[in-house]
Amino acid sequence: MALLVLTSIILVTLDLQGSAATKSMRSIFGAVFRPVESVARVVTRPATNAWYGITHYNDVTVENELLREKIAQQEGAAVAAAASVRLSQELLALNGLPTLAGINSVSAQVIGDSPSNFSQSVEIDQGTESGIKVGMPVLNAAGLVGRITQVFANRAVVMLITDPQYALSVKIINAPKTTVTTAPNEDPASAVTIVSVPDSIDPQITVPTVPATSNIAGFTPGSIVAPRTPIISSSLTIPPGSNVSVRETGILEGRGVGRVPTVRFIDATQRFGVVQPGSPIVTAGGSLSLAPPDIVVGTVSRVKERLGTAGPILEIDIVADLSNLSFVRILLYQPITERTAP
Amino acid sequence: MASRWTRLVLVSLILLGLQTTLLNDVRPFDVMLPVMLLFAVTAGTLYGSEIGATAGLIIGVMYDCVLSMPLGLASLVFGAAAYAAGLLPFFVREPTWWTRAITIGVVGAVGELAFPVAQSMVGFGGHFPPHVVVVVVFLVVSGMSIAPLLLPVCRWALKESPVG
Incomplete structure (x- = not known):
């Protein structure tokens, strides 16, 4: 023994x-x-x-x-x-500025899951021969999946973002407050009804009398709420001009099988106030990050408030379905922390 | 004729193939059946602590090679579990097939629970999943169920070869 x-x-x-x-x-x-x-x-x-x-x-x-x-x-x-x-x-x-489009990638097929009850990883059929190295981010069509942790000649092991060992700096993008403005269509001379306007906006705004549309099929700027009565008025959702999306940086941490990952803030006092469920979460990037910026990770599903100055913990819904991975894409991006001297 | 350890490696290789394919995909109640661990424990119940620990070490190293955990962790857990299973004769004077089956189920479940503990010892997370109770119950029952299959296979693999 x-x-x-x-x-x-x-x-x-x-x-x-x-x-x-x-x-x-x-x-x-x-x-x-x-x-x-x-x-x-x-x-x-x-x-x-x-x-x-x-x-x-x-x-x-x-x-x-x-x-x-x-x-x-x-x-x-x-x-x-x-x-x-x-x-x-x-x-x-x-x-x-750097973009994801400028980073080369390799497609790979998932050939096996981790044969364990306590770790979250999958194996793919590409390795060093395709230029894959440890640390490279892995994503699928939906968003971030994980990172390479082991690499061999023709295969590699991907640690999923739900693994308890996984941590990554991310940005939470809080949606800007919206303003609902109602304008009658048929009579342009009639008064404009403003439902809510933030303080920073001049109340003397001009609202177009025709619904705002785009030349792209199926796309409208903001969201147009269909009127309940036929063609009497249209309600447009207009983002306040002074408020663009506000970002806050946090750390995403996997929590293992059957548990959603969480995000905790680096700074306990957030600039953008209350985090709304549904806010998108993307990778933060940076010289020390394991992934380039702006890869979609998920959305906030629940905000767990904590006592004191610890700040809230965000539970997130991952956009990538990790239970049904078939094909993934490995960005040939290697963070500085994983690079080895030649 | 091949030695008992050669046979053990070959049988373990086949079981590892099943572990990483069929048993990894088929997860009743979201629990994977750790047949490699159960096989190591079976070796312990049949041939005692010393042989069990050695068999557990060999099987564990093979399992380690396909895991992303540090090499040596599974061998430690498997070896310890097989060693513990080998202590059965100290508690039961003449073990029967069903006392061995119960031992395989119980020690197998305990061994599986030892994984997170061993992981935490080397700083690799190591928390219990939320459905840990389901894991334990399933492993006890399934371990006892497949023990009648594992016992003859293990008995054949580890039988002593005649010299000369």
């Missing part, structure tokens, strides 16, 4: 010190084990599929219907969003 403990402690120590011996041991074992795992996967696939068929059929049917509905709703918004992103990138490029 003493020998067992001693051997294990030596192995743990060597591995934590980053010993080349333990790395090559893992690598060799991986090369030996890979064919066995492939055979096992092929042999057990019918059983796995049967299991998923039995346990997830109803969920998949319901989810499919919801997704179809959601896709229909979001088609117009996606076109508008794409136009906005392109415009944003052009503006950033014009001002010489």
Whole structure:
């Protein structure tokens, strides 16, 4: 028993010190084990599929219907969003600021989950041969998924953002307060009804008598609320001109299986006041960050207030569905903290 | 004829293949069945603490190689669990198959719970998941259920080869 403990402690120590011996041991074992795992996967696939068929059929049917509905709703918004992103990138490029579009990426397929009840990681089929290095951020079509923690020749391990070891600086973007202004359509000479106006705005505002529209299908500036009575008036939501979205930096921390990640603020006194559920959360970037700025992470789902000056803790809904990862994209972006001297 | 340790490695390789594929995908009650740990514990119940600890160490190192945790952590947990399972004869004079099955289920569940503890010892988080009770109950029941399958496999893998 003493020998067992001693051997294990030596192995743990060597591995934590980053010993080349333990790395090559893992690598060799991986090369030996890979064919066995492939055979096992092929042999057990019918059983796995049967299991998923039995346990997830109803969920998949319901989810499919919801997704179809959601896709229909979001088609117009996606076109508008794409136009906005392109415009944003052009503006950033014009001002010489870094953008995600300027970072090369590699696509990879998820080939396995972590065989453990206590860690949150997946394995992908790309490695050093594709230029992947430890620390690189991993995302899917929805948003941030995790980061590379181990890399081999043709595979790599991705630590998911729900892993308790995962931490990342993020920005919380509080939506600006909105103003609802009602203007009658048919009689331009009639009075303009202002429902609420922030103090900073001059009450002598001019409201167009026709509804504000865009030349992009399905996209409207702000949101237009449909009138309850037919064509009597239209309500436009106008962001106050003096208030752009306010950002605050925090630390995102994974909390393990079945628990949503949280964000706590670096500064206990936030500049932008009360955080609203639904506020988007994006990566903060910076020279020491593990990810470039402005990758979508999720939205605030719940704000947990704490006593004293500790500030609130935000629970977040991750936009990426980590339970159904198939393909991911690795940004070939390496933070300074992970770079090694040549 | 291959030695008992060679057979153990080969059988463990197959079980590890099942662990990372079928058992990793099929998670009843959102709990993965740790068949590698149960196999190590089975070795302990059949062949005693010394053989069990060695088998646990070997199986654990193999499992470590596919985990993202520090190498040596699973071997420590597996070895300790198998060693503890090997103490069965101190409590039961002549263990039967069902006393061994109960031991495999209970010690397997305790061994799985030891993972977060071992992780916390090396500074790797190590908190218990919220459904820890479900994990324990499931592992006890499933460990006892698959013990009748693991016992003959382990008995064959670790049987002493005749010399000469």
